[in-house]
Structures are given as structure tokens and as C-alpha cells.
Amino acid sequence: MKELNPIFITVLQVVIVLAIAPVFIGWLNMLKCWSQGRSSAGLLQPYRDIAKLFVKDIVLAKNASWIFRFTPYLVFSVPVVASVIIPIISTNLLLSPTADIIVLIALFATARFFTALAGMDIGTAFGGMGASREMMIASLTEPAILMAIFTVSLAGKSTSLAHIAQVFASSVPIMRPSLVFAAIAFAVVILVEGGRIPVDNPSTHLELTMVHEAMILEYSGRHLALIEWGSMMRVFLFVTLGVACFVPWGIAKTGNITEIALSFFFMIIKVGIIGAGIVFVETGIAKMRLFRLTEFLGGAFLMATLGMLSFFILE
Amino acid sequence: MILSPINLAIFSIVLLFVPVLLCALIRQNPLVLRVMAFSLAAFASFLSFIAGLWTLSSGVTNQLILPIGLPALPFHLRLDPLAGFFLMVVGLLAFFVSIYSIGYVQGLGTKRPISRLIVFYNLFIVGMLCVILADDALSFLIAWEFMAGASYFLVLFEDEHVENRRAAFLYLVIAHIGAMAILLAFGVMAGVATGFGNFDGYTFDSMRQATFSPQWATVAFVLAFFGFAAKAGVIPLHVWLPEAHPVAPSNVSALMSGVMLKTAIYGIVRVTFDLLGSFPWWWGALVLVLGLISAVMGVLYALMQHDLKKLLAYHSVENIGIILIGIGLAMIFTSFKFTTMAALALIAGLYHTLNHAMFKGLLFMGAGAVVHATHERNMDEMGGLIHHMPWTAVFFLVGCISISALPPFNGFVSEWLTFQAFLLSPSLPAPLMKLIIPLGAALLALTGALAAACFVKVFGVTFLGHWRGHNRPHIYETCWPMRIGMMLAAMSCLLLGIVPTFLVNLLDGIAETMVGSKLNVAASGTYNWMWLTPMQPERASYSGFIVLIGIIITISIAYLLFHLKSGKIQRGDIWDCGFEKLNHNMQYNAISFSMPIRRIFGFYFNIRERVRLMPQLTSPAFPLKLYYNLRVRDRFWGWIYKPIIEAAFGISRQMGKLQQGQIHLYLIYSFVTIIVLLAVVL
Known part of the structure; x- marks a missing residue:
């Protein structure tokens, strides 16, 4: 039995995130096509999209400032940094103490902050609209995220992801009511942060419904490729974040090579099932009107709070 | 004189008075005055930052009694880690802002002499440093008022506008209501410390050693917290902040918002954790x-x-x-x-x-x-x-x-x-x-x-x-x-x-x-x-x-990987989904950006939104102009302040009825007063 170095595992995780995130998006699109009775472009279509964008030239608006050119690189770099920290295939990571779950959420918020600024940089109505809506949705989601984290950290007695995953993975897999409520809230968070229906539609360019797309409308070429790749990784990482917090069973706790291979296999299955769940929601409900989101996100907050209360009352 | 943190802090305070004197000496040359005054202020602030850092890192507490003030009530000064930290905060920001002011004050124009700004700017920093160093109620309150007074004149710097005078007045009123509460709080604590027997309880040391009964401690805490909250701008005592900060020169706003509010935080921590102790x-x-x-x-x-x-x-x-x-x-x-x-x-x-x-x-x-x-x-x-x-x-x-x-x-x-x-x-x-x-x-x-x-x-x-x-x-x-x-x-x-x-x-x-x-x-x-x-x-x-x-x-x-490989960037016009008639008025602005949040959290505010269309006479379907008017008001003003102000005016109007300007009426008042007083005494 060969033991893998934690540094190697960390690098492996980055490679996995960079490589699997487009496949995951391809999986979502494929399921969506099937459920709507269309034939799909295959699992690897997102790769082809990114590759095509990378060879294209950039056309930049005349008044674009450095913020507009810097944002794609930041949007790409934040998920890469996060993939060093989130336990995806193993909890034995070199740099997992760098950031706990609160820091991770805030790191993604930094990327969002810059995306919103880039949306306002050119001075179009669409960009400002996207930025305004995105920040509004984000501010309503934040309390729900925090309450979900609170519940998880109560049960795991930590906010460090690797530690939470380790504690839960070594416990008996039972349904704890507090975690079920928190998981429901976190599922909503995944939909919001991933920009999926019913909050936002990633495949629309209709002005009334755009949120994330409206901000990045002016991007082209490799800038757009980096942003697209970054947002794919973001969706994937939020899903793995949910996995690490709520269903970490099967994750490797050591650097044992077979354990890691097994853990990778489990991760693919878990992520695939969650992807199917996302598609189920997306095809099941229509996109919500912007001001209906208050109730939707308020519901998520309520769920997370219920989770916390049930922890105190039942456990 | 031995070099110790507290001596360094006092030296920096003395140094801050030098620019004030400079104003009197070199009035003719505003350039030299500006550069020298603010460089000195920056240097002095830096020294107080060093003094604070020194105290904090060494962890020692320095004490000093200055024989100034009222007879038998000398000023006590003390520099402990808590005071050292706040000294550090004030000193550091005042250092940055003073450097900034060297350039900024130039832009204020030549309409009014800058000497007024220099004098009150330095006195303001002196006031804040003294508040932090003070170790008795008397010097604390004197420094507190010094700080409030100096900042009042700074808010009033551009005094030709009505709104500035109004803001400064509002600030002064709330600052003094707060100061009164703090005075009362210290009065209660000093009184309890010596059993209301003598004046020795005014030092913070005797308050520290005193044991407070829960009732008196609560009274002191509530009064002190109210007073400090008025300075810090805690809701609902925040109304002066958005009025006073915008109208002051920006270097002053930076200091007021950045560090003056912190002296109130210092006061809260000092009174609760240090002076009262248990709660x-x-x-x-x-x-x-x-x-x-x-x-x-x-x-x-x-x-x-x-x-x-x-x-x-x-x-x-x-x-x-x-x-x-x-x-x-x-x-x-x-x-x-x-x-x-x-x-x-x-x-x-x-x-x-x-x-x-x-x-x-x-x-x-x-x-x-x-x-x-x-x-x-x-x-x-x-x-x-x-x-x-x-x-x-x-x-x-x-x-x-x-x-x-x-x-x-x-x-x-x-x-x-x-x-x-x-x-x-x-x-x-x-x-x-x-x-x-x-x-x-x-x-x-x-x-x-x-x-x-x-x-x-x-x-x-x-x-x-x-x-x-x-x-x-x-x-x-x-x-x-x-x-x-x-x-x-x-x-x-x-x-x-x-x-x-x-x-x-x-x-x-x-x-x-x-x-x-x-x-x-x-x-x-x-x-x-x-x-x-x-x-x-x-x-x-x-x-x-x-x-x-x-x-x-x-x-x-x-x-x-991606840029250097093919770094070509072509600049073109804005795409905007192919929409060609884009103009600069179509951009999102501050009002439209916050519209979703205004709609969701609108019930917290007093919002009046008015939209009026100017129709074209020939074809009403295409309006010529649109007027949009939005007014967002602080609800607290209507809930708390307006009734109080109206009541104050009402009472004074009623009192005013006593004054009819006729001498025989006043004679009757004096006569009645004497009769009543005699009746009470007998």
C-alpha cells in the first residue's frame, strides 16, 4: 500500500477540479437535454466551447479599464485556490487550514464583487442591471449560507471543512434532523451560487431574466473562456462543498492510494446524483420573477434556522 | 525627563500645539504655513502612534499626575494597554490624514484663511489623545468637550451654507446631550466610590477599587452607554452623523469618522470592563x-x-x-x-x-x-x-x-x-x-x-x-x-x-x-x-x-499561459447585444442600482417616489420627458426627533406667554415668587 504525499493529493485535487468541472456541466446539460426530449451534445461539449473561446481574439470595448481585464483572471483563480482547500478526494490536505468554510464563501464573494464591477465598467444598461441584481441576490443568500454553516459547525464542532468531513465520515451514517434541514438550505444555496434555475438561467440572453450573463455580456475570447471555466468550477465546488458538509462518507482520510481511488469513485457518484437533482429542479420549475426570490431565499434561511433549532432541541 | 511611553505621548501633544502657534507667526505665506503645520501634525501623530505601540507591546502601565486643573483636583494621566491601543489607532490615522492634508487643504481654495482649519484640526487631535490618556473624570470630560468643540468648528468650516450651520448645530446639541449623560454617569460612580462624602472619587483609580451595588452600577452604565452611544452614532442616536460628516472638509471627515467615533468605543470599554468591572x-x-x-x-x-x-x-x-x-x-x-x-x-x-x-x-x-x-x-x-x-x-x-x-x-x-x-x-x-x-x-x-x-x-x-x-x-x-x-x-x-x-x-x-x-x-x-x-x-x-x-x-x-501566448487585444465599440443607440444616460446609476434592495427592504424607510411623464401633444404614446423624484428619509427623525423638537418648541412658546413686556406683570411675578418662597420656608 503506497502512501501519497499530501502535496501530491493537493495538486491532484486542483487537476480534478480543472478537468471535471466542465464534464460536470456537460453532464447537467446532457441530462437536461434528455429530460426535455432533445439529443445532447455530449459530456465533453463544454471543453469544446472553452477551447473554441481560447483561440478566438478579444474585442474589448474602448473604455474598458484594467478592472475589466483583471476580473477574468480573478474569477478563474478563486476556484483554483478553493480546490486546494475543499476536501474533495481526501481530508488529508496540506493547505486545508488556510481557510475554513466562512473564508471560502467570502473568497467566492470576492470574485463576485469583481464580476459585478466588471459589469459596470463598460457603462451599458445590461451590465449595471446584472450587477445590481447579482448583489441583491447575494445579500439575501448570505444569511441562509451562514445559518447552514452554523448548524454544520455545531454538529462538527468546527468550521474547518477537512475537520467537519473527517468527523462526519467517521461517524455512523444516520439522518440527523438538523443536518437534513441545513442540507435543504444548502441545496438552495447551490442553485443560487451556481446561477441555476429558478434563480438565474445560464443559457439565456433574454434581457428580463439575465443576471450573471448580463454582467459578462461584453466579454469575448480567452477572457470569456476563463470566466466560463471559472463559473463551471464554481458550480462544481459548491456541489463538493455540500458533499463535504453533508454526505462525506467514503472520503479518504489518509494518503492511502486505494482509499483515494475509492474516494474518487464515490465522489463521482455523489456529484453525479446531485447533478441529476439539480436538473430535476431545473426542469421541474420555471424561473422565478426577481422579487419572488425573496420568499425562496427566505425559505432557505428558515430551513437553516430550523436546522439549528432542532439541533438544540433534539440533539 | 526619562523616555517612557507616557512622556512620549505628552510630548506629541505638546508638539501639536506648535502648528497652532505657527498660524499666528506665519500668516502671510499660506504655502509654508500649510506644509509646516501639517508636517508637524503628521510627525506628532506618528510619535503618539509609537507611544501607543510601545505601551501595547511592552504591556506596562504608566501613570502621571499633572498639577494643573482645579486646586486639589489635579489631572491624572494613565497609559495602559487599552489606552495604548486607542492611542495607536488615533495616531496612525492622524499621521496618514495629516500627510494627505498637506495636499488636500490647498484645494479648499483661498476664499477663507486656512489658519482656522489648522488650529482646530490640531486641537481636535489633541482632544482625542487627551481623552484616551485621561485617568480621572474631570480631565476626561474636559478633553471630551475639547474634542467636541474643536470638531464643531471644523464641521462649520464652510459656514456660508445654511445646511452646514444646521448640521454643526445638530452635532453640537447631540454631543452635549451625550456629554451630559457621561457627566452624570461619572458623577454616580464617583459618588458611590466615596459614599457621596468627598471629591476624591473623581479619579478612575478610586472608581476601579470601589464596589458598586447593582442598582447604582446599572444607573451608571445606562447613562454612560447612552452618552457614548450618542458620540458613536448608535441607532437611534445616529442622526447627526450623516449630516455633519458630509459637510466637513474631507480630511476632517476622515478623522471624525475614522477615530473620533472610536473614542466613544474606548469610553464604553473603559467604563464597563475596567471601571465597573462586573456586570x-x-x-x-x-x-x-x-x-x-x-x-x-x-x-x-x-x-x-x-x-x-x-x-x-x-x-x-x-x-x-x-x-x-x-x-x-x-x-x-x-x-x-x-x-x-x-x-x-x-x-x-x-x-x-x-x-x-x-x-x-x-x-x-x-x-x-x-x-x-x-x-x-x-x-x-x-x-x-x-x-x-x-x-x-x-x-x-x-x-x-x-x-x-x-x-x-x-x-x-x-x-x-x-x-x-x-x-x-x-x-x-x-x-x-x-x-x-x-x-x-x-x-x-x-x-x-x-x-x-x-x-x-x-x-x-x-x-x-x-x-x-x-x-x-x-x-x-x-x-x-x-x-x-x-x-x-x-x-x-x-x-x-x-x-x-x-x-x-x-x-x-x-x-x-x-x-x-x-x-x-x-x-x-x-x-x-x-x-x-x-x-x-x-x-x-x-x-x-x-x-x-x-x-x-x-x-x-x-x-x-493564456495572455502571453496570444496577447492580441482588439479595441472596438461597445457591443451591448447589438443595440446601437446606447448613450451615457442609459447607464445604471446609484438610484437604479439600489432599486431591488429598496423594494425589498422598503418598509424600513420613509420613501416617496414620484414619476411624471410629459406627453408629446401630437402623439401621446411617445412622451417627451420623464420626471423621476425619489425621497428617502430616515424614519427615526420622524419617530423620535421631530416630536421632541416640536415639544421643545411648544413648551417654550407656552413659557413665552409669561413674557408680556409689561413691567407691572414682572413685578407681580416677583411678588408671587417671594410669597411662595416665604410660604415654603415658614
Whole structure:
């Protein structure tokens, strides 16, 4: 039995995130096509999209400032940094103490902050609209995220992801009511942060419904490729974040090579099932009107709070 | 004279009087006066920063009795770690702002002499330093009034506008109501300390040694908290802040918002933890709840503003709220004797105190540069400044990221520490608090996210896009002293964000003296300065340094891989989905940006929105013009202040009826008074 170095595992995780995130998006699109009775472009279509964008030239608006050119690189770099920290295939990571779950959420918020600024940089109505809506949705989601984290950290007695995953993975897999409520809230968070229906539609360019797309409308070429790749990784990482917090069973706790291979296999299955769940929601409900989101996100907050209360009352 | 922290601090205070004298000596040459006065102020502030840092790192307490003041009531001065920390905060920001002022004051024009600004600016810093050094009620209150008076004249600097005079008056009234409450609080404490027998109780030392009965302690605390809250701008006593800060010159707003509000925080910590010592949990709950209300309401009000400086002033309300959340939690934990947790919460609050001083000072300095360049405070008349003021834009952006609590800058560190303190609250023994306090964490998260939304708006509308106003002045970048002042503040925002352990270790000394426990974040291991681990390492840890390095490395790799391979960038017109008739009026502005939030949280405000269409006579379907009028008002003004003002006017009108101007009436009044007094005596 060969033991893998934690540094190697960390690098492996980055490679996995960079490589699997487009496949995951391809999986979502494929399921969506099937459920709507269309034939799909295959699992690897997102790769082809990114590759095509990378060879294209950039056309930049005349008044674009450095913020507009810097944002794609930041949007790409934040998920890469996060993939060093989130336990995806193993909890034995070199740099997992760098950031706990609160820091991770805030790191993604930094990327969002810059995306919103880039949306306002050119001075179009669409960009400002996207930025305004995105920040509004984000501010309503934040309390729900925090309450979900609170519940998880109560049960795991930590906010460090690797530690939470380790504690839960070594416990008996039972349904704890507090975690079920928190998981429901976190599922909503995944939909919001991933920009999926019913909050936002990633495949629309209709002005009334755009949120994330409206901000990045002016991007082209490799800038757009980096942003697209970054947002794919973001969706994937939020899903793995949910996995690490709520269903970490099967994750490797050591650097044992077979354990890691097994853990990778489990991760693919878990992520695939969650992807199917996302598609189920997306095809099941229509996109919500912007001001209906208050109730939707308020519901998520309520769920997370219920989770916390049930922890105190039942456990 | 031996070189000790307190002597250094006193020396810096004496040095601050030199610019005041300079004003009298070299009035003819404003350039020399300006440069010399503010350089000296910067030097003196730096010395007081050193004095504070020295005290904090050595952990010693210096005391001194100055034989000035009333006979038999000399001034007591004391520099302990807590005072040292606040001395450091005031000194550091005053240092940056003084450098900035060398350039800024030039732009104030030649209409009025700058000597008035120089005199009150220096006296204002002197007042703040003396408040922190004071160790008896008398000198504290004298310094407090000194500070309030000097800042009143600074707010009134551009006194030709009615709104400035009105704002300054409002500030003076609320400052004095607060000062009265503080005076009464000290009176109660001094009285109890000596059993209302003599005057010896006025020193803080005798208050420290006294034991207070719960009733008297509560009276003293409530009065003191009310007084300090009026200065700090805690909701509902915040109304003066958004009036006074915008009209003062920006260097003064930076100091008022960045550090003057902090003297009130100092007062709260000093009175509760140090002078009164022990307290019931509900005091902490009161501070916590008011802190939460201030944080959420402050940021919501800020979102509704389109006046740049008014918006920043409301953000001060928010940040004072965040600081009070930390202090309130520390009080609750202390009252249940969870000293390590109390240390964490107190350090979080104090850390945010320094952070807020840095980023709010930076933002007000940046706002000063913007207002100076555009002659405009309304953000909706700005836009695209990043192309004309690249340096200011970068520094302002640093301030925006820091205040929005985003890693790896400093605002995030203190909010993260506050969250960690919140996460520990379930170990409290009272079941009700276990359930209620975590909801506070959700409100804090909401505050942080709304602040981010607000600063996307501020930076996006002011610095990005196209110019939104009608006529566009020629805009230049600011001069070097202003840039250096802002750069230093921006650098401290970054440093406090990536290497927080240094300051947390220093703050440990305060926690030890105030709540009796330490955090020991850097207990063991190499490279321990990189990791901020407030409790056990497996509980939570954060390394802003590694996060920053990681981001820099990945960005560089991505840039090298993708940009250098084919770095071609073609510049073209705006695409905008192929829409051709785009003009600059179609951009989002401050009012439209906050519209979704205004709609969701609208019930907190008094909003009046009026839309009027001017139809074309020939074809009514195509209107010529649209008038949009929005007025957002603070509800507290109508709820609390207006009734009080009306009642005051009503009473004085009734009293005025006594004065008829006829001599025989006044004679009758005197006669009746004498009869009544005689009746009482006999």
C-alpha cells in the first residue's frame, strides 16, 4: 500500500477540479437535454466551447479599464485556490487550514464583487442591471449560507471543512434532523451560487431574466473562456462543498492510494446524483420573477434556522 | 525627563500645539504655513502612534499626575494597554490624514484663511489623545468637550451654507446631550466610590477599587452607554452623523469618522470592563442588540444614498454596530465567566476598531479627492473616474474591498473573528441565548453582503462606466501628498488583512487586563505568524497570507499561459447585444442600482417616489420627458426627533406667554415668587 504525499493529493485535487468541472456541466446539460426530449451534445461539449473561446481574439470595448481585464483572471483563480482547500478526494490536505468554510464563501464573494464591477465598467444598461441584481441576490443568500454553516459547525464542532468531513465520515451514517434541514438550505444555496434555475438561467440572453450573463455580456475570447471555466468550477465546488458538509462518507482520510481511488469513485457518484437533482429542479420549475426570490431565499434561511433549532432541541 | 511611553505621548501633544502657534507667526505665506503645520501634525501623530505601540507591546502601565486643573483636583494621566491601543489607532490615522492634508487643504481654495482649519484640526487631535490618556473624570470630560468643540468648528468650516450651520448645530446639541449623560454617569460612580462624602472619587483609580451595588452600577452604565452611544452614532442616536460628516472638509471627515467615533468605543470599554468591572449579562445583550440594529440599519440607509460622503457616514453607523457586536458578545461571555471566549469577542471588536479607522479614513480621503476633482458630491453626476484618476481609483478600491469584508483585506479578518465568537455562543448555559444569539450571526452576514452590494454601487457608479453628469469639468489625478496619505492607509489595510497575528498578539495584552484571559494564537510551531487560529487549530483557522499568495500565483500562471501566448487585444465599440443607440444616460446609476434592495427592504424607510411623464401633444404614446423624484428619509427623525423638537418648541412658546413686556406683570411675578418662597420656608 503506497502512501501519497499530501502535496501530491493537493495538486491532484486542483487537476480534478480543472478537468471535471466542465464534464460536470456537460453532464447537467446532457441530462437536461434528455429530460426535455432533445439529443445532447455530449459530456465533453463544454471543453469544446472553452477551447473554441481560447483561440478566438478579444474585442474589448474602448473604455474598458484594467478592472475589466483583471476580473477574468480573478474569477478563474478563486476556484483554483478553493480546490486546494475543499476536501474533495481526501481530508488529508496540506493547505486545508488556510481557510475554513466562512473564508471560502467570502473568497467566492470576492470574485463576485469583481464580476459585478466588471459589469459596470463598460457603462451599458445590461451590465449595471446584472450587477445590481447579482448583489441583491447575494445579500439575501448570505444569511441562509451562514445559518447552514452554523448548524454544520455545531454538529462538527468546527468550521474547518477537512475537520467537519473527517468527523462526519467517521461517524455512523444516520439522518440527523438538523443536518437534513441545513442540507435543504444548502441545496438552495447551490442553485443560487451556481446561477441555476429558478434563480438565474445560464443559457439565456433574454434581457428580463439575465443576471450573471448580463454582467459578462461584453466579454469575448480567452477572457470569456476563463470566466466560463471559472463559473463551471464554481458550480462544481459548491456541489463538493455540500458533499463535504453533508454526505462525506467514503472520503479518504489518509494518503492511502486505494482509499483515494475509492474516494474518487464515490465522489463521482455523489456529484453525479446531485447533478441529476439539480436538473430535476431545473426542469421541474420555471424561473422565478426577481422579487419572488425573496420568499425562496427566505425559505432557505428558515430551513437553516430550523436546522439549528432542532439541533438544540433534539440533539 | 526619562523616555517612557507616557512622556512620549505628552510630548506629541505638546508638539501639536506648535502648528497652532505657527498660524499666528506665519500668516502671510499660506504655502509654508500649510506644509509646516501639517508636517508637524503628521510627525506628532506618528510619535503618539509609537507611544501607543510601545505601551501595547511592552504591556506596562504608566501613570502621571499633572498639577494643573482645579486646586486639589489635579489631572491624572494613565497609559495602559487599552489606552495604548486607542492611542495607536488615533495616531496612525492622524499621521496618514495629516500627510494627505498637506495636499488636500490647498484645494479648499483661498476664499477663507486656512489658519482656522489648522488650529482646530490640531486641537481636535489633541482632544482625542487627551481623552484616551485621561485617568480621572474631570480631565476626561474636559478633553471630551475639547474634542467636541474643536470638531464643531471644523464641521462649520464652510459656514456660508445654511445646511452646514444646521448640521454643526445638530452635532453640537447631540454631543452635549451625550456629554451630559457621561457627566452624570461619572458623577454616580464617583459618588458611590466615596459614599457621596468627598471629591476624591473623581479619579478612575478610586472608581476601579470601589464596589458598586447593582442598582447604582446599572444607573451608571445606562447613562454612560447612552452618552457614548450618542458620540458613536448608535441607532437611534445616529442622526447627526450623516449630516455633519458630509459637510466637513474631507480630511476632517476622515478623522471624525475614522477615530473620533472610536473614542466613544474606548469610553464604553473603559467604563464597563475596567471601571465597573462586573456586570449582569443583559448589559451585554443591550450592547449586542443595539450593535446589530445599527449594523443592519446603517448599511440599509447607506444603500439608499447617492451622496458619496453621506453614504460613507451611514457606513460608519454600520461599522460602529459591528464593533459593538464584538464588545457586546465579550460582555455576555464575561458575565458568564467564559473568559477565553470573551477575549476572542473583545479582540474581534477592537480589531475592527483599527480596521474601520484604516478603511474609513482611506475612503473619506478618496472621497475628498473625488469631490475635489469633480466639485460634486452626488455620485449620479460622476462616472469613469478610473481613467482620469488611476491612483485614487486603486486606493479607493482597496477601501471598498476592505469595508465589504472580503478576503484577503482587513475588514474580513475582524468579521471572521466576530463570526467565530458567534459560533462559540452555543456553549452558554442560558438556553434562550443559545437560540437567539446565532440569529445575530445571520444579521452580521446580511450586513456584510449588503455592504458589498453598496460598495459595488459606490465604485461602479463613481469610478466606472462613462461620465453621467451634464457638464464635465477637467479632472486631474490628485497631488503626491494626498496619494501618499491614501497609499499608506491602503497598505495598512492589506497588511492588517494578511498578517493579523501580530496585532492579535498585541491585543492579547488588553484582553488579559480586561477580561482576564488570553487567546495565545501564536503558541507553537514555525511560521505560526501565518495562521490565525483563535481557538483550537482544528476548530478554525485562516491564513490571509497564503490566500493572497495563492491568488497571485494562479493569476500569474493563468496570465502567462493564456495572455502571453496570444496577447492580441482588439479595441472596438461597445457591443451591448447589438443595440446601437446606447448613450451615457442609459447607464445604471446609484438610484437604479439600489432599486431591488429598496423594494425589498422598503418598509424600513420613509420613501416617496414620484414619476411624471410629459406627453408629446401630437402623439401621446411617445412622451417627451420623464420626471423621476425619489425621497428617502430616515424614519427615526420622524419617530423620535421631530416630536421632541416640536415639544421643545411648544413648551417654550407656552413659557413665552409669561413674557408680556409689561413691567407691572414682572413685578407681580416677583411678588408671587417671594410669597411662595416665604410660604415654603415658614
